[in-house]
Amino acid sequence: MAYVAVKGGERAIGNAHAWLEETRRGDPSLPALSVAQIEAQMGLAVDRVMAEGACHDRGLAALAIKQAQGDLIEAAFLLRAYRTTLPRFGHALPLETGAMRIRRRVSATYKDLPGGQVLGPTYDYTHRLLDFALAAEGAPPPPPAPQAEAPQEHAPHVTELLAREGLMAREAEARGEPADLTRAPLAFPASRAARLQNLARGDEGFLLGLGYSTQRGYGNSHPFVGEIRQGSVTVCLMPPELGFEIEIGEIDVTECQMVNQFHGSKAEPPQFTRGYGLALGRGERKAMAMALVDRALMAGDLGEERTAPAQDEEFVLLHSDNVEATGFVEHLKLPHYVDFQSELEVVRRMRATAEAALRAIAEPAREEEVAE
């Protein structure tokens, strides 16, 4: 029986894949989307797939989106699977976000600050009205955006301005190599480096919900956006065969520094603390949510009471990864015939026992027989 079932399954799977491919392509009378079009015109989806797939490659992320019919979690899964086929050449030097070529930079804590408030290509201040002009075919491309006379000046980190006054806790010096979740599984308590790596590749929706919960009272944080910056940073590498640092390209990142009040402890004076978010591409919502959750997870280190889900390191870090979560949730649809058969047996036996007990109550005269 089992043998026959496997053969039938093979044909069904083959046919299902053929239909999936036809469905993915959609109406063949319409032109197919090119990967280059997805890369250029669905840039924020590409950014999200790279971040959650934990692999920076715009072309691969665009291909994954095409293959997954726009299911971004499936696309991130495809990217994660692909990366396992490649060797690791090493690690880059830490990105210097302070030296970012800025495209957008806003602060909610200071109106006037060095470098200014730079809005960049943002959806903020749009009215969220559907633009039916975009539905028209063959519309000419929009004109190039206006350019100022002088280029944008360098903008120092807002947190640095506070730290210089002694009002912002400095980041602790790190010792040794940072944890790498692609090489070693999470261990608890997790290091700050492991937490940040986990959050950086975590699901945007999960982190958004958790971050939101901290604002609504589950975790008592009072954050300000010290700064959000978005733009290009240079990737530098030190290949051992060269013995000097080289630039291997530029990538876009979004960084968020949340500034939170801290009332002080026995060891620390009252000052501001920061939650940190860093996301590949233009992942502003992701970077903000990450910063909120990063700060919430510091509760233990700062001697704050841990009462909310967002402050629970194991809860957050073990459930943030959408590829892992998808795997475990979706495995439920795989055959569990034998497991379920045994559950059926158990439920039937329990029912028989319960029914017998009921009969015994209804017919006290036969109690001795049931007990036997």
Added chain:
Amino acid sequence: MPEPAPTPPPNAAPETAARQRWMAVLARTGLAALEARLAGAPPLPPHTRLRGPETGLVMLRGRAGGDGGPFNLSEMTVTRCAVRLADGTVGHAYVAGRDKAQAELAALLDAALQDPAQRPALMAAVIEPLAEAQAGAAAAESRKAAATRVQFFTMATMR
């Protein structure tokens, strides 16, 4: 706090600094643009491949809080290549992405540029125009950013 690092990065003897600069320019140049520049350049010397071109991953790192200890952010695809010229000069390239032809040409140019005899012509025909185009594109984008800078004092000055 680190100030914006103008290319090339620090720690370099003049010879190394020059090499860092052309490697940085080549890493930012796609194959089509590179081939277009090479069409008007002296021919490149013959070479043999020492390693690759091969695509792999480099782990990107951020800093906690933007200026603290490093953490692993995400991997990134990178293609590398090493080539040797007939005189034994070795050229290297590490470039973001998966373009093997770009990495091999970049490694070959790195080797050829190390030869003082070939360098001036190649710098003039390939590296300098590419560097200028890259700086121009960066400046244009930076001016677009500056155009979206909020001028809070506009009302006060409109008397």
